[in-house]
Amino acid sequence: SPKIDDGSTISEADMTKILNEYNTKASVVFNRVELASWDVATDVGNKEKEEKLTKEVGESAKFIREWFDKYWKDAQESSFNDESIKRQLHFLKQLGTAALSPAKLDLLTNTITDMTTVYNSATVCPYTVQTCADDDPNRLTLDPHITARFAESRDYDELKYLWVKWHDATGPKMRASYQDYVGLMNEVGKGNGFKNAAEYWKDAFEDPQFEEHVDALWLKAKPLYDDLHNYMRHKLVAIYGDKIDLNDENIPAHLLGNMWAQSWKNLYKETKPFKGGVIIDVTEKMKELKYDAFKMFETSNDFYMSMGLPSNKMSYTGKSVITKPTNRTIQCHASAWDFYDGKDFRIKMCTNINQEDLIVIHHEMGHIQYFIQYKDQPTVFRAGANPGFHEAVGDTIALSVANPRHLVKIGLLDEYTTSKENDINALYMEALGRVAFLPFGLLIDKWRWDAFSGKVSVNNWNSHWWKLRKQYQKVTPPVERSENAFDPGAKFHVPADSQYISYFISHILEFSFYKALCIEAGQYDPKNPNVPLYACDFYKSKEAGKRLSDGLKLGSSKHWSEALKIMTGETEVSADAILEYFQPLREVL
Ligand code: X8Z
Ligand code: ZN
Numbered sequence: 001s002p003k004i005d006d007g008s009t010i011s012e013a014d015m016t017k018i019l020n021e022y023n024t025k026a027s028v029v030f031n032r033v034e035l036a037s038w039d040v041a042t043d044v045g046n047k048e049k050e051e052k053l054t055k056e057v058g059e060s061a062k063f064i065r066e067w068f069d070k071y072w073k074d075a076q077e078s079s080f081n082d083e084s085i086k087r088q089l090h091f092l093k094q095l096g097t098a099a100l101s102p103a104k105l106d107l108l109t110n111t112i113t114d115m116t117t118v119y120n121s122a123t124v125c126p127y128t129v130q131t132c133a134d135d136d137p138n139r140l141t142l143d144p145h146i147t148a149r150f151a152e153s154r155d156y157d158e159l160k161y162l163w164v165k166w167h168d169a170t171g172p173k174m175r176a177s178y179q180d181y182v183g184l185m186n187e188v189g190k191g192n193g194f195k196n197a198a199e200y201w202k203d204a205f206e207d208p209q210f211e212e213h214v215d216a217l218w219l220k221a222k223p224l225y226d227d228l229h230n231y232m233r234h235k236l237v238a239i240y241g242d243k244i245d246l247n248d249e250n251i252p253a254h255l256l257g258n259m260w261a262q263s264w265k266n267l268y269k270e271t272k273p274f275k276g277g278v279i280i281d282v283t284e285k286m287k288e289l290k291y292d293a294f295k296m297f298e299t300s301n302d303f304y305m306s307m308g309l310p311s312n313k314m315s316y317t318g319k320s321v322i323t324k325p326t327n328r329t330i331q332c333h334a335s336a337w338d339f340y341d342g343k344d345f346r347i348k349m350c351t352n353i354n355q356e357d358l359i360v361i362h363h364e365m366g367h368i369q370y371f372i373q374y375k376d377q378p379t380v381f382r383a384g385a386n387p388g389f390h391e392a393v394g395d396t397i398a399l400s401v402a403n404p405r406h407l408v409k410i411g412l413l414d415e416y417t418t419s420k421e422n423d424i425n426a427l428y429m430e431a432l433g434r435v436a437f438l439p440f441g442l443l444i445d446k447w448r449w450d451a452f453s454g455k456v457s458v459n460n461w462n463s464h465w466w467k468l469r470k471q472y473q474k475v476t477p478p479v480e481r482s483e484n485a486f487d488p489g490a491k492f493h494v495p496a497d498s499q500y501i502s503y504f505i506s507h508i509l510e511f512s513f514y515k516a517l518c519i520e521a522g523q524y525d526p527k528n529p530n531v532p533l534y535a536c537d538f539y540k541s542k543e544a545g546k547r548l549s550d551g552l553k554l555g556s557s558k559h560w561s562e563a564l565k566i567m568t569g570e571t572e573v574s575a576d577a578i579l580e581y582f583q584p585l586r587e588v589l
Pocket of ligand 2: 363364367390391
């Protein structure tokens with residue numbers, strides 16, 4: 001039997017008891033951290049709340065360290081037979097950020113808070129005036145103002161102005177902090193037995209060949225991206241004329257309808273392959289039907305419940321925040337929160353009444369559904385099968401929702417006739433969201449892995465960023481960038497210490513999930529070539545709901561390949577489903 005620190009041995013039954021006690025106590029400790037973190041995210045710049053968060057994170061680390069020293073440090077996974085004990089110990093043998101000394105952990109928490117505060121409170125002067133006072137009430141925020149200008153404006157110079165101002169209002173102000181952050185994170189990595197933070201982050205995916213597998217997935221999807229990119233580049237000439245140089249195989253990053261060029265959906269109307277046909281404009285329809293944020297959340301919840309899944313209603317009522325408050329600054333980047341007590345789940349979002357946010361709502365609700373499904377797991381297992389799974393749930397649902405046949409069913413589209421033109425246009429809309437995203441989803445962490453490992457030195461951080469953006473996304477900055485800038489910092493997840501490769505994985509995985517749920521719902525048959533995958537809507541399918549929940553309720557109690565097997569019948573992440581889904585579009589592009 002395994003030994004614990006006083007030299008005594010411990011039986012399997014005793015270890016089960018110890019783990020039970022740990023899991024119960026951990027849920028209380030984590031609850032306190034999440035509550036403190038919520039308070040900071042919903043009241044940006046409040047020093048008292050920031051101090052409280054630092055304190056709670058410190059307390060939580062103390063708790064983790066104590067249990068580690070007492071029980072897990074010397075316990076051998078292999079001396080237990082029970083699979084659950086083994087796997088819990090496997091996770092508990094990693095200290096995470098609790099590997100840092102208390103003083104350094106405080107520093108890490110404060111550094112991340114400072115960087116997110118820069119991001120969350122950044123504003124820029126309107127294009128029409130270009131200079132204004134720091135407290136000018138007309139200053140623009142990212143959400144909703146700048147985001148809306150990127151969606152609507154086709155003025156090359158206005159977009160360039162906003163792009164530059166946003167990048168200059170965020171990155172440079174956190175560049176020094178980010179250097180501290182990288183140092184501390186590498187200490188965390190080492191404290192957990194890895195060479196650096198990059199190796200530590202990749203380990204969460206429980207795949208020894210993770211990076212090779214990621215690269216292989218990208219190589220499979222790349223021809224699809226290249227076709228879309230090339231198509232778009234030519235279409236942009238009609239909008240921006242000779243500002244687009246067709247000899248340059250890159251696209252200026254500020255012209256794709258989104259600050260980071262990560263979704264191109266806002267260019268749908270002007271660039272769709274077939275001119276006439278049904279106009280899918282969910283935004284207009286929601287406005288016409290007087291949708292508010294609550295109604296949008298209800299629409300999403302109805303879909304989940306139609307599959308026989310439990311209601312997510314607690315997550316957008318009560319203490320949740322679903323519209324932007326006017327009396328204080330909040331972190332507007334949408335997120336879903338698990339408070340580890342099995343009933344308090346919340347969404348924080350500055351909802352705008354448009355199609356983009358309707359999809360974001362489905363995405364966040366996917367996280368909530370996952371939290372609910374695994375709420376009865378031991379605290380250590382209350383996580384996604386891997387981080388990519390968590391990001392994929394809501395996007396899988398959204399694939400079914402965005403199907404125009406579904407939009408008709410729920411009254412967000414007046415009519416839809418199946419025709420080649422209409423179907424291809426609808427597929428194109430999805431590609432602008434999901435295919436355009438892929439290289440961006442990949443490169444953020446490629447950059448961070450290189451920054452953590454030291455493969456790129458601090459004085460080349462920004463040029464390396466642009467090297468990767470060119471290489472993967474094939475976009476270029478609207479103006480020359482220097483090392484005074486820190487352009488990765490203009491994207492939320494970088495200051496927020498939130499890894500990003502999970503979104504790349506999820507954008508591949510969600511098509512496998514979708515396909516499996518479609519088969520389960522009797523909406524798709526791989527042997528019948530007459531009904532394409534994209535035509536499927538698993539609305540109201542209890543069978544699909546059951547299949548999904550069977551996978552989700554495992555949390556991280558089993559290796560992700562087992563959850564994948566339950567949900568799709570496969571044991572490896574594959575790009576086959578995404579390629580199949582978009583194949584008809586590719587032929588047209
Ligand atoms: O950050 C998010 C979600 C919250 S987990 C809104 N997403 C990524 C992003 O916005 O950059 C969803 C898609 C990619
Ligand atoms: Zn998410």
